[in-house]
Amino acid sequence: MTTAPVPESRVYRHLKCGGDTIVNGDAFESMSNPFANMSRTWCTTCNGFYRVAEYEWSDTGEKLTDYYARHGTGATSFQRFVCSRSVGIIGMIIGLVLGLVAGNYLLLNQPQGMRFLFTLFGGFVGVLIVVMSQAELQKLIARRVCGVRDTRLLT
Numbered sequence: 001m002t003t004a005p006v007p008e009s010r011v012y013r014h015l016k017c018g019g020d021t022i023v024n025g026d027a028f029e030s031m032s033n034p035f036a037n038m039s040r041t042w043c044t045t046c047n048g049f050y051r052v053a054e055y056e057w058s059d060t061g062e063k064l065t066d067y068y069a070r071h072g073t074g075a076t077s078f079q080r081f082v083c084s085r086s087v088g089i090i091g092m093i094i095g096l097v098l099g100l101v102a103g104n105y106l107l108l109n110q111p112q113g114m115r116f117l118f119t120l121f122g123g124f125v126g127v128l129i130v131v132m133s134q135a136e137l138q139k140l141i142a143r144r145v146c147g148v149r150d151t152r153l154l155t
Ligand SMILES: [Zn+2]
Pocket: 014, 016, 017, 018, 019, 043, 044, 045, 046, 047
């Protein structure tokens, strides 16, 4: 593993307009991760979201979809499954239901209005927990498969 500092940003190019967009922070972390299921991203020139297949990294000229395929190669089918969008969606539904039930039962003897709000809040928390857990798993699996401590180090 390299000890090089984690880059803060990277530039990608929209093939259609040739415009460059700088990505940094959490967005860069997700975008650099081949297991994060990025589907669309922003172009500052066109002021819109487009499919990742329409972009390349400006520094290497590699299409984002090729980059994801290349770095994702070493994953097992189980690792791919855990990171997949279907698991994310099913997980969110389960999280929502469990959260709604928990929120509803926690305030069983409280006034209806308060119970209703708490039920909604429970559902929201349930979904949030699932989304955050899958994001962490995607990072963990990417680090293991790609052999880096941060996917922003990948080129
Ligand atoms: Zn563009």
